[in-house]
Amino acid sequence: MLKIGDKKLINAWAFYDWANSVYSLVISTAVFPIYYAGLTASEGFANADGKIEFLGMLWNSTSLYNYALAFSFLVVALMSPMLSGIADYAGNKKKFLKGFCLLGSISVMCLFFFTGKETLWVGIVFTILASIGFWGSIVFYNAYLPEVAHPEQQDKVSAKGFMLGYSGSILLLLICLILIETEVFGLYDKQFGSQISFVLVGLWWLGFAQITYKKLPNTEKITLPKDNYFLKGIKEFKKVAKELFEYSELKTFLIAFFLLSIGVQTIILMAGIFGTILGLETANLIGTILLVQFVGILGAFLFSRLSNKIGNIKTLKITIAIWGLVCFIGFNLTKDTPNIDIYFYVLGGLIGLVMGAIQSLARSTYSKLLPQTEDTASYFSFFDVTEKIALVVGMVTFGLLTSFFTIQSSVLALGVFFLGAFITLSTIKKTKYVQ
Template identity: 45%
Template sequence: MYDWANSVYSLVITSTIFPVYYNSVTQSEDLGDKVNFFGIEVVNTVLYSYSISFSFLVIALISPLLSGIADYSGKKLAFMKLFAYIGSVSCAGLFFFDGSNLEFGIICSVLASIGFSGSIVFYNAFLPEIATEDEMDFLSARGFSLGYIGSVILLVLNLAMVQVPEVFGLTDGGEAARWSFLITGIWWIGFAQIAFRFLPDNPYHRKVKKAIFFKGYREIKRIFKVVRKTVVTRRFLLAFFFYSMGVQTIMYLAATFGDKELMLPGDKLILTILIIQLVAIAGSYLFAYVSKMFGNKLSLIIMVLVWLLICGAAYYVVNEYQFYALAFFVGMVMGGIQSLSRSTYAKLIPAETTQHASYFSFFDVTEKLAVVFGTFSYGFIEQITGNMRNSALFLGLFFLVGLGFLLLVRIPKLEFKPSFT
């Protein structure tokens, strides 16, 4: 149920309503799309890209240490709660962002992103503890699907608030958008209580000891050496890093692209994201089935090839109907590549280990660094070329490199036992 709880943040805040709201309140007659952030003049969308990069850089730096501590002390659930509360409160805090307090809005956005990403580090690490290896693909797909369903339900409500604010006793769409941020924070932490109630707390009965900080660091260092020597895991993480640079950047900045390059109004952008979410539900199960029939590797390769075509097509999109068609294909592979990447990595963790959070930290850090480099590259290319289409085209290179590494990976279907070189 944590997928159901936190996915509303990913959809409402990062993908739809907040990017559109942010763009609208940071435009001015005097400066156009330029803003002053702590005295520095920068393009509003570039600032937003960089803020995402910064938040994920923070998580990439601290999550390996935190997960090592969590495994050593048996406090995965406690750390998951901590980050979930940070994220949901910061998300609700965006209610007070109105454009005049840009620094406050960016800080809340960054903290919400840190809370979301930090909680996922520990949430993902529960997968090997609640599912057998042959259950992981479909359980992971089920989690993402529940997340898509829950987030679509809340997005439809928020969309209604934005479109007809007077029905809800609101003055305009801007006020409705701010209320949607508050509702998203409440939904997130409210439904998270179900996961907090039923996820296993310290299943290996570890006790907190002194010098936990240093022991946690030693644990993560030890596991890093194991991962580095495991050929299949190392190659998979490299492939995952490069194709995630493209996947995550598209997820975070698709609405911004439609707003700035195609001049689509907010309701049509939100409709686009709804298409992506609904199709992603089917996509998650479709590629879980393909994986079951033909293996994880072939399923991942097919999806990366589709992502490559999406990047090329994005460069030539000129109207809303082409954008909708592109959204359909994004949805088809978005859910599948996320859920299957998670379950594939879970299969690569040695069966005898109990250090799941520490192992999963490498997966999560890889993803976070991919967001850092992907969103930064996207913003940087826009800054130097003045065109987001060039940024979208450049993302295709990341998928191409990721495909190359993926072709080198030999992913077993069942009962994986790592071999070392």
């Protein structure tokens, strides 16, 4: 078994970002949201008021998508504490990682069958299941960070994962764009090209994840009494919960992480739909999303180096300030804004600069604040539950504001959460590894 800090172990762990980030880009951000928005806006899909029918009720199409994702995040938030407790007790984090990865990748491929009004249920149901698979696997993936890298390595290692993720997702997105927009592969049907892209995402995710599985440590306890799994899992979770609230800096950081996650994740998930509503053409939207990924590689690298010089907290506060600027610019953009495509590219550049940076630093900062423990899955379940609850709050808030006001109002409201995160981070005291 490879030892902590081993380059091969670090590379294998980081490679899961290469595998799963295609979901984040192609499904959550680029192709599927645009595909969904275009399909639900097509002739005959919505009624005269622009509403679509689902479960016997009429919905704003954007709000329905928001609520579906919010439901998936809530499911993960409810499941992961108990499952992580079981994983720590049984030592089988890898099994849970594999299980959620399998659920997510197969569900993504099933989106192939979402083709119109009659199959809207397919799009919604498998959007929910794919999201549960992705975010559920992240709980256990993140929990491995303290087991693969020493505290002084974790900023760089966390950033390496995001950089690999951006690189892999850019590569697959380019392939998907060729499928959708050209005849290189013998077809030029945007809808069918998008459907094939969903299948490719699932195969990519599941296939490359095998590289990670081969190297990650397997500490499953062979003599575990199987009838006590759930009881022991709940006890493990309660023990960690009690310990966590005794560490004031860790508790304060989770509050700040909750607030910044509302803004960051909601913007990432809604960027494509926001651009569609602003009237941008698909080519400009995809171009902006690609720009975000390219700049994201640079941003993750630069901010991980900056954190080594000025500390994690100061660096995180800089990224939060830039996110606040993103909200202000987004609020001022409308369909009638001259050169709207150029402004959207600028917005994309700013988002790319800080998107990977803030997520990478948040993950490594939390890992550095953890006490010496073997219960990494349980501790990281609090980190991930915090993010999922933030996503629920963000998506519901965004959906409600979009339903009653404008999407620009929703974007501006996210800036309030960034301000709260900035203030909360300012109260955290320095520790040995977090400055």
